[in-house]
Amino acid sequence: MDDEARWTTARRLLHDDTLKPESRLAGLLLLLYAQWPAAISRLTVDHIEETGGAVRIRLGAVPVELPAPVAELAFHQVAVRRSHTVLGRTDSPWLFSGGQPGRPISAWAMGERLRKLGIRLAEARSTALSGSPPNCPAAVLARTLGIDITVAVTWQRAAAEDWAAYAAEVSRRTSSQPPIYEQEHRHETRRSPRGHYRSRPRFRTHLGHPSRGPRRRGLPLRAHSRRR
Template sequence: MCPECAGVRFSYRCRTCHGFARLESDARCRACTAQSRLTALTTDPVTGATPEWLQPLVDELAAYENPSSLDAYLRGPGGQLVRQLATSALLPTHEALDELRQTASVNHLRDLLVLVGILPSRDEQLAQLARDITVHATELDPGNRLILTRYGRWSLMPLAQHAIRHGKPLTKGQRAYLLRRLRVARQFLGHLHGRGVLLADCTQARCDRWATQHRHYQSELRHFLVWSADARLSPPRIAIAAAQHAEDRSIMSDTERVLTALRLETNETVSLADRVAGCLVLQYGQLCTRIVSLTLDDVQHHPNEPDTLGLLFGRDQLWLRPRLSALLQRLIDGRTPPTVIARSHPTPYLFPGMRPGRHLTANALSERLVRLGIPATRLARNGAWLSLVSSVHWKMLADLIGTCNATAHRWHQHSATDRASYVAMRMRDRPPPSVPE
């Protein structure tokens, strides 16, 4: 029966849109409340209108399908940042956003502004690394500040530029690796400053004492001292031994690895993205960081076999198995970002993430693979590498999988094979040619 016949005197009709819904304290539904809050936040108090350049962002937020999430976002730090943009307290530039504390709200707003075209796209991890150099240098005295700035700009930034290959941006893991070197250099310079010692007057004994107390930073300290000696900022005779790390070569058994890959290829109840990513780890030993950064440009169709797809991980194209090719084609045709606000814009990534215009994070993918029966991606990758290097020459494998020659050669030696075994194996597979090739 209707509310009147049931004796309910409270009206469930929104006073703005006149629709039946759960009402807020102002007798309006959640959608009308969110739209009203969005209008109030994006209206200039002086002119009473929304700035023209901000209108694309307003339209993007107004089209959000879940009014509860939009209202929660506008009532939080995100709404405060939008208000600062509307009142010109915050300029719509990357530099202005870089001056703020890099919280999740700031990063989300930056992604939204890039998505709607207000801000130009940039290599975010590379830009954040440059910001990290400036932030860490400001924590030191003027003399050491200059040294750390030179170390960051002349040593770490070129390494970051070198890590960018095939037009792909710097990954989060690569930035974390370089940031660790920067932090160790800042910590060592701060240690010297606290004891009234300049880097140019540093002695071998003082370096040895610091390295003994921070053994897990030995490799990063050695990199900094080698650079400072080449730049004539520290004594040239200070020696720091290279840290020897025991490489973990624990493997996943071939039986378990093959059966898990077969289950992912045939089990339709598992998410399609997880099936493709799991097969790439189990069959080809790929890193999660490399899988999540795959784009449509990395996918190629075989010229003679249209149903066979290939992925570009290294110098040469890696052609996938038929079942995995079919799964990858289905993923390309039906991929959708998990968030509604990102679905209104096309994404080049095969594994889109929660943030607009971003791919899935490697940690999130690794956790999802663990739930599918892959105990650790390292074990699965090691098992795949040991299986592949026994059947394919290590140099060809490095070009197909996209790893360095040294890593592929170490796995080749670990498999207890020599370089001539590959030629002998190929000669056993087929009879010798009757004419010169």
């Protein structure tokens, strides 16, 4: 899955109301925040918090502010889970409940739910991590997404190398392109055999040599070309 396909799938999950809200939220957590199904299945309602009108999710040590469409899905899922807890009179804090009361959904079941959405788990996570800003410190990435620091360092270096390779490729393409033919309409004054002065435009080629046209005066262009 390349970056374009990742964003196409993310937009579908954001706007497709025919899909279950919890499936849409789980898919977006993988596509946008590189969360494994095991990490998603362990989320609780307490990982979602609202302060100052902003909705944040705590994936690591530092909470992440969710954009409005994702925040709406997250807040909806919290409300559903809390209502089920009250109606069922059970103390279940899990954001994604499983088949057994009081138990979260298993990592395998969460992975199957995401696969049914057309998401390839490993490819989607790799693309999400490679799309992280190359100038973002690995420590910040690890604390924000809740991933291991060694994984963050590896992907931060990979992202920086990709950007450097892209910049070098663009620079190479630009420098290898031949200069555009430019026409400098420089008029030089020449005296005709009859004594009249005339001006003729002078063209400069990409090699820098002026092209003055046929050298044999008095002959039309076609005649000149036939004699050659």
